[in-house]
Amino acid sequence: GAVVSQHPSRVICKSGTSVKIECRSLDFQATTMFWYRQFPKQSLMLMATSNEGSKATYEQGVEKDKFLINHASLTLSTLTVTSAHPEDSSFYICSARLVDYNEQFFGPGTRLTVL
Amino acid sequence: KQEVTQIPAALSVPEGENLVLNCSFTDSAIYNLQWFRQDPGKGLTSLLLIQSSQREQTSGRLNASLDKSSGRSTLYIAASQPGDSATYLCAVGGTSYGKLTFGQGTILTVHP
Numbered sequence: 001g002a003v004v005s006q007h008p009s010r011v012i013c014k015s016g017t018s019v020k021i022e023c024r025s026l027d028f029q030a031t032t033m034f035w036y037r038q039f040p041k042q043s044l045m046l047m048a049t050s051n052e053g054s055k056a057t058y059e060q061g062v063e064k065d066k067f068l069i070n071h072a073s074l075t076l077s078t079l080t081v082t083s084a085h086p087e088d089s090s091f092y093i094c095s096a097r098l099v100d101y102n103e104q105f106f107g108p109g110t111r112l113t114v115l
Numbered sequence: 116k117q118e119v120t121q122i123p124a125a126l127s128v129p130e131g132e133n134l135v136l137n138c139s140f141t142d143s144a145i146y147n148l149q150w151f152r153q154d155p156g157k158g159l160t161s162l163l164l165i166q167s168s169q170r171e172q173t174s175g176r177l178n179a180s181l182d183k184s185s186g187r188s189t190l191y192i193a194a195s196q197p198g199d200s201a202t203y204l205c206a207v208g209g210t211s212y213g214k215l216t217f218g219q220g221t222i223l224t225v226h227p
Contacts (some may be wrong), residue, residue: 006158032213043204043217044159093158097213102147102166104213106159 003027004096006107013084014115021079021110023094029074030096034104035067038091050077084114117142119207121218128195128225136190136221138205143183147208149215150179150190152201159204163190195225 003026013019023033031052036044048058048069056069066088068080077096081088091111095104118141128134138148147166151159163172163179165188171180178191192199202222206215 034213034215043219044206046214046216049214091156095159102208102213103149103161103164104215105161106151108158109156111156 002098002103002105004094004105004107006092006094006110008110009108010111010113012113012115015085016083019081019084019112021081021092021094021112023077023079023096023107025075025096025105028096028098030077031074031099032097033071033077034095034097035069035077035079036093036095038093038109044093047079081112084112086114088112089114117145117207117209117216119205119216119218121203121205121221123221124219125222126224128223130195130197130225130227132195132225133191133193134195134223136192136203136205136223138188138190138218140186140188140207140216142209143186144209145183145207146210146213148179148181148188149206149208150177150188151204151206153204153220154201162203192223195223197225197227199223199225 007022033050035047047062048056050056050071058064071077093109095106122137149164150162165181176193181188202220204220205218
């Protein structure tokens with residue numbers, strides 16, 4: 001149980017395009033999902049907290065107009081990187097919080113490469 | 116602001132050795148602490164979760180301890196195997212809604 005999926009697993013796009021990444025909790029409902037990014041050989045940095053039915057809370061320094069987050073249902077959150085640039089290339093990981101156990105379960109990540 | 120530090124940054128051991136990974140945090144007002152494993156290019160696998168009221172958790176060959184007052188946690192791996200080779204991340208939960216602060220990780224290599 002407590003499986004989180006992400007789609008796509010890998011995406012390559014041209015500079016200026018927008019990319020949408022989906023995060024799904026497969027066997028549980030997640031009122032809260034989190035989005036992280038990880039640069040090579042670095043740890044995870046929280047970008048934003050996504051709550052179902054409400055606006056996401058962004059960490060300091062993260063542009064909310066650049067990284068659009070939608071959490072329309074209890075099992076799906078999406079991250080859209082708008083007008084992507086090479087510096088947005090990174091590994092994006094989502095997690096979903098299992099409320100009863102106050103534990104986060106992580107997706108397999110999405111490797112974004114912007115040319 | 117919570118800061119999480121992991122020592123050592125990298126560790127290489129022969130198979131069969133027992134080892135300890137260290138994690139320290141600056142703000143002792145934590146909600147929980149989680150240890151994760153990350154294989155190259157992959158997501159995170161949760162290993163152990165310790166609530167702030169607990170002192171340790173065990174799962175198989177893994178044992179994690181928590182000393183909130185001193186701001187420290189250790190992950191003990193018994194009888195290490197090559198399959199244990201991965202990056203181990205410590206993450207501290209500072210609030211009830213689950214926000215985590217991660218350490219930089221320890222890269223573990225277990226050679227046959």
